Amino acid sequence: MTFAERLAASVAARGPTCVGLDPHLPLLPLAVDPQRRAETAAVVRDWSLGVVEAVAPHVAAIKPQVAFFEALGAPGVAALEVAVAAARRAGLVVILDAKRGDIGSTAEAYAQATLDDDGPLGADAVTLSPWLGPESLGPFLARMPQKGAFLLVRTSNPGAGAWQGGPEGVAGEVARWIAAQRQPGLGAVVGATVPAEAAAWRTLLPEAWFLVPGFGAQGGTLADLRALRSGPLLVNSSRGVLFPASGGPRERDWVAGVGRRAAAFAAELAALDSRSPAAS
Numbered sequence: 001m002t003f004a005e006r007l008a009a010s011v012a013a014r015g016p017t018c019v020g021l022d023p024h025l026p027l028l029p030l031a032v033d034p035q036r037r038a039e040t041a042a043v044v045r046d047w048s049l050g051v052v053e054a055v056a057p058h059v060a061a062i063k064p065q066v067a068f069f070e071a072l073g074a075p076g077v078a079a080l081e082v083a084v085a086a087a088r089r090a091g092l093v094v095i096l097d098a099k100r101g102d103i104g105s106t107a108e109a110y111a112q113a114t115l116d117d118d119g120p121l122g123a124d125a126v127t128l129s130p131w132l133g134p135e136s137l138g139p140f141l142a143r144m145p146q147k148g149a150f151l152l153v154r155t156s157n158p159g160a161g162a163w164q165g166g167p168e169g170v171a172g173e174v175a176r177w178i179a180a181q182r183q184p185g186l187g188a189v190v191g192a193t194v195p196a197e198a199a200a201w202r203t204l205l206p207e208a209w210f211l212v213p214g215f216g217a218q219g220g221t222l223a224d225l226r227a228l229r230s231g232p233l234l235v236n237s238s239r240g241v242l243f244p245a246s247g248g249p250r251e252r253d254w255v256a257g258v259g260r261r262a263a264a265f266a267a268e269l270a271a272l273d274s275r276s277p278a279a280s
Contacts, residue, residue, distance in 0.1 A: 003124055003148035004184035007209065010060035010093050011234065017059040017266050018211070020097065020238030021048055021083060023068045027243045029254035041075030044068075048083035051242065052090055054259035058266045061093040063211075063236055064123075077120075084121050094123040095211065095234075099152065101129030103136045111139035115147045125149055127189060127211070130174050141183065148185035148209075151178060154201060156191025156214030167200040175204040187211055190228065192220025192235070198227035206231050216240035216265075222272055229272055237265050 001009070011017075023044045025032050030047055032040045048064075055062065064087075069080035087094045100110040112119050114126040125148030128140060140149045154164055154171050164171035178186055187209035190201050201210070209232045214220040216237045225235060241261045244251055251257040 002145035002185060004145065004209070006124065007061070007093050007148070007234070008232070010091070011232070014058060014060045015266050015269050016233045016235050016272070017262075017269055018061040018063050018095065018234045018236040019051070019055045019059050019241045019262060019265070020213075020236055021051060021062055021064040021087075022238045022242065023047060024239075024243075025068075027239075029251055037072045038075045041069075041072045041079045044072065044076065045079035045082050048079065049086050050255040051258055052083065052086045052092070054255045055241065055262040056087075056090040056092055058259070058262040059092070061095055061234060062087045063095045063097045063238075065238075066096060066098045081120055084123055088122070088124075093125070095148075095150065096121060096123035096126045099127050099129050101132055101136050103132055107136050108139040111143060115140070115143050123147075125185070125187075127152065130177075134177065141181070141186070144183050144185045148187065150187040150189050150209070150211040153178075153188040154190045154194055154197060156193040156220070158193075160191075161194070166197055167204060172204065175201065178208055179205055184209075187232075189213065192224045195224035195227065198224065202228050202231055208232070209234060212236060222268065225272055233272075235269055235272075241265050 025034055028047055030043045032043050034040055052062065064080060064083055069076040084094050096114050098114055102110060114121050114123055116122060127150045128137060130137060130151045151174055153174050166172065175188060178188055188205055190210045190212060192212050192214040210228055212225065212228065212233060212235045215235050242258060244257060
């Protein structure tokens with residue numbers, strides 16, 4: 001199966017749901033000492049495996065945030081490898097949130113590291129920054145259709161608009177380039193926190209997969225997603241699923257807590273009535 005086919009099948013089975021794997025150390029339910037990297041990485045590994053177990057019945061994909069693992073050095077990267085392998089065994093589509101972007105041999109090395117099945121991670125897809133232009137994306141396109149990529153188009157952070165420029169700016173140029181490629185596995189990151197632009201992005205990319213951050217903890221709502229739902233959609237929640245509400249007690253059975261929140265997230269998105277398109 002191609003990446004787009006695997007993703008479509010997973011969304012058809014479990015809804016347009018993706019959970020970020022973001023081990024914020026202060027929020028973990030297990031005690032850590034950041035000065036002791038190896039021990040902390042072991043805790044992060046065990047926590048990640050618990051999250052994979054808890055969310056696998058409820059969501060289509062998981063999105064490990066590479067930065068949290070890299071911050072722990074080599075032991076953290078090793079923990080990421082274990083987590084990605086476990087997620088794939090559980091049947092989850094794995095989208096590596098790495099935001100890579102470079103040219104030439106460096107881009108090829110990034111593609112090998114993130115996507116190749118005989119490489120260290122072997123994810124299904126990766127997020128990419130297109131700032132350096134089309135030549136920075138060639139090694140990733142070469143791995144399609146078996147692998148996928150999501151280009152940063154319109155991100156959910158408050159300061160993004162001035163630089164990305166909306167549908168008429170740089171972001172719009174990136175969206176038009178994606179459309180011209182006609183690659184089902186080439187998608188776009190479009191934040192849930194820019195609902196006023198949502199219809200324009202879907203018009204530019206009517207058939208592209210959208211990976212949508214910003215839902216839940218960052219303020220995105222179901223109403224904000226409705227203009228995107230006419231095309232294939234994957235909505236991400238991280239803190240809203242991984243951790244209890246701010247100020248709540250630390251969970252003893254935290255795996256069960258993650259599972260409950262993942263189930264609630266899936267139920268909430270079921271109301272969106274997002275289509276689950278057959279990939280071509």
